[in-house]
Amino acid sequence: MSKQTTALKKVLKPVHLWALAVGLVISGEYFGWNYGWGVAGTLGFLIATLLVTVLYITFIFSFTELTTAIPHAGGPFAYAYKAYGPLGGLIAGYATLIEFVFAPPAIAFALGSYVHFLNDSIPVMYTAVGCYVVFTLINLLGIKESAVFNLIVTILAVIELLIFLGIVAPHFETGNFMRNNMPYGVAGIFAALPFAVWFYLGIEGVAMVAEEVTEPRRNIPKGYILGIATLVILALGVMIFSGGIGDWQALSRIDYPLPESISMVLGKTNSWTKIFAGIGLFGLIASFHGLIIGYSRQIFALSRSGFLPTALSVVNKKFRTPHWALIAGGIVGLISLYSGTTDKVIIISALGAVVMYCTSMMSLLKMKKQLHDAATFKTPLYPWFPIIALALSFVCLIAIIWYNFYLSLIFFTGLAIALMIFVALGKHKQPVEDELLEAVEETIL
Template identity: 85%
Template sequence: MSNQTTALKKVLKPVHLWALAVGLVISGEYFGWNYGWGVAGTVGFLIATLLVTVLYITFIFSFTELTTSIPHAGGPFAYAYKAYGPLGGLMAGYATLIEFVFAPPAIAFALGSYVHFLHSEIPVTFTAVSCYVIFTFINLFGIKESAVFNLIVTILAVVELLIFMGIVAPHFSADNFMRNNMPFGVTGIFAALPFAVWFYLGIEGVAMVAEEVKEPHRNIPKGYILGIATLVILALGVMIFSGGVGDWQQLSTIDYPLPESISIVLGKTNSWTKIFAGIGLFGLIASFHGLIIGYSRQIFALSRSGFLPAVLSAVNKKYRTPHWALIAGGVVGLISIYTGATNQVIIISALGAVVMYCISMMSLLKLKKQGGIQGTFKTPFYPWFPVIALLLSVVCLVAIIWYNPLLSIIFFAGLIIALFIFIALKKHRQPINDELLAVVEETG
C-alpha cells in the first residue's frame, strides 16, 4: 500500500489537542463516576479519585515523553513495539483497542438516557445507535473538520460544568456529603477505582493523532498538560458538589447524575433543569466524538503495521481519513450496545486502560535505559513519575480483577486468543522493523 493511501494530514494545533484531551474524557464528569459512590460511599470514592488523580498526573507527564519521541498513530502500540517487539506491541494494541472501542458504547447509553430524560417517548437504544451512525459519518470528512467540531462542543461542555458547579455549590451541605460516607470501609476504595479511572479515561488518545499534529514536539506537551489540569479541576468539583446537594445514594445508580442534581436544587419542573439536561449532551458528544477519532487511528495504525487486515489502513483519497477503520470500530460498538450494562462496559474499558498504562510505563523505563527515545520533552522527576504511575496502575489492575472476575476472564481470554493467533502465524518471530514506527509524511 503506497504512502499516499496511508498518509494523514498534519493540521492540528495546541488548542485542538487541548480540546481533544478534554473532550475525550469530559463525559466522565457527566456520568459513570457516580457508580463509584455505590461501592465506596462519598469519602471512599473521594480517596479512590485522589489516588487515580495522582496516577494520571504522573502518567501524563511520562506518557508525553513517549508521544513526542514516537509521534505514531498507534500510540501505546508503537511504544511497546519498540521496547518489547511484536508481542509487546500486540498486547498494548489489544488493551488500547479494548479501552477505546468499549468506552463509546457506555457514552452512547448515557446519551440515550439524557435524551430519554428530556423526551421519555424516545428509546435509549434508538439514540445510542443513531449517535454511532451520525458521528462516524462526521469523522469521515477530515481530521481538521472533526477537530473544529470537537473544539466547539468541548468548550460548551466545560462552560456547562462550570455553570453546574456555580448552581449547586451554594446548596452544598457537608452533612449530606458525610452521611454514610464509607459504608464498605477500605475495601470499597479499591472497588471504586475503575469508576475513578472513568474521570480521566481516554486522555491518552491524544497520542493517536500525533501524526496529524503540526510541530508535535512543541504542541503535544501543551495539549496534554493543559488538558490534565482542566480535568482535575472539573472532576473534583463536580464530584464533591454533587455529593452534598442531597441524598447521594439516589444518584449512584443512574446515567444522568448531573441533571438529577440540578433537579434536587431547582426542582424537576424548573425550566433550567430541562435546559441543563439538553446542553449536557455536549459533554457526552465531545467524548463520544473524540473516542471515535481515537479508536479509528488505533485500528488504522495496527492495520498499517500488519497486525490487522490491510484494508483497515486505507485512507480516503479526498478527506484523508481512515474510513474502513472508522466503520469497523463502529460496528463493534453497535454490537456492544446490545450486550452489556453501562457499569460493565465502563469496567472492561478501564481494564484495557490500566493494562495499557502498565505496558506504556514499562516501555518508557526500558527505552530510557537503552537510550531508545530522543525527544525534546523530558519526564519531570524521572524515574519517580513513571514508577509511581506504574505502581498505581498495577494497584488499579489488581483491584479491577479482584472485584470483577468474570469481566477480567473475558478480557484476558480475548488477549490469549489474539496471542495464540499471532504466534500461530509466526509474527512474533519477526525482528523489530523501525519502518513500522516511521511517521508517514503527507505527500499530497
C-alpha cells in the same frame, strides 16, 4: 501498500489537542463516576479518586515524553512495539483497542438516557445507535473538520460544567457528603477504582493523532498539560459538590446524575433543569466524538503494521481519513451496545486502560536512554513519576480483577486468543519493522 494511501494529514494545533484531551474525557464528569458511590460511598470514592488523580498526573507527564519521541498514530502500541517487539505491541494494542472501542458504547447509553430524560417517548437505544451513525459520518469528513467540531462542543461542555458548579456549590452541605460515607470500608475504595479511572480515561488518546499534529514535539506537551489540569479541577469539583447537595445514594445508579442533581436543587419542573439536561449532551458528544477518532487511529496503526487486515489502514483519497477503520470500530461498538450495561462496559474499558498504562510505563523505563535525543519533553522527577504511575496502575489492575472476575476473564481470554493466533501465524518472530520508524520520521519532518 503505497505511503499515499496510508498517510494522514498534519493540521492539528495546541488548542485542538487541548480540546481533544478534555473532550475525550469530559463525559466522565457527566456520568459513570457516580457508580463509584454505590460501591464505596462518598468519602471512599473521594479517596479512590485522589489516588487515581495522582496516577494520571504522573502518567501524563511520563506519557508525554513517549508521545513526543515517537509521534505515531499507534500511540501505546507503537511504544510497546519498539520496546518489547511484536508481542509487546500486540498486548498494548489489544488493551488500547478494548479501552477505546468499549468506552463509546457506555457514552452512547448515557446519551440515550439524557435524551430519554428530556423526552421519555424516545427509546434509549434509538439515540445510542443514531449517535454511532452520525458521528462516524462526521469523522469521515476529515481530521481538521472533526477537530473544529470537537473544539466547539468541548468549550460548550466545559462552560456547562462551570455553570453546574455555580448552581450547586451554594447548596453544598458537609453533613450530606459525610452521611454514610464509607459503607463498605477500605474494600470499597478498591472496588471504586475503575469508576475513578472513568474520570480521566481516554486522555492518552491525544497520542493517536500525533501524526496529524503540526510540530508534534512542541505542541503535544502543551495539549496534554493544559488538558490534565482542566480535567483535575472539573472532576474533583463535580464529584465533591454533587455529593453534598442531598441524598447522594439517589444519584449512584443512574446515567444522568448531573440533571438529577440540578433537579434536587431547583426542582424537576424548573425550566433550567430541562435546559441543563439538553446542553449536557455537549459533554457526552465531545467524548463520544473524540473516542471515535481514537479507536479509528489505533485500528489504522495496527493494520498498517500488519497486526490487523491491511484494508483497515487504507486512507480515503479525498478526506485523508481511515474510513474502513472508522466503520470497523463502529460495528464493534454497535454490537456491544446490545451486550452489556453501562457499569460493565465502563469496567471493561478501564481494564484495557490500566493494562495499557502498565505497558506504556514499562516501555518508557526500558527505552529512556534511547528516547533521550528524540524527546523534546523530559519526564519530571524521573524515574519516580513513571514508577508511581506503574505502581498505581498495577494496584488498579489487581482491584478490577478482584472485584470483577468474570469480566476480567472475558478480557484476558480475548487477549489469550489474540496471542495464540499471533504466534500461530509466526508474527511474534518478525523483527521490529523499519515501517514503524519510517512513519515516525515522516511525521517529524
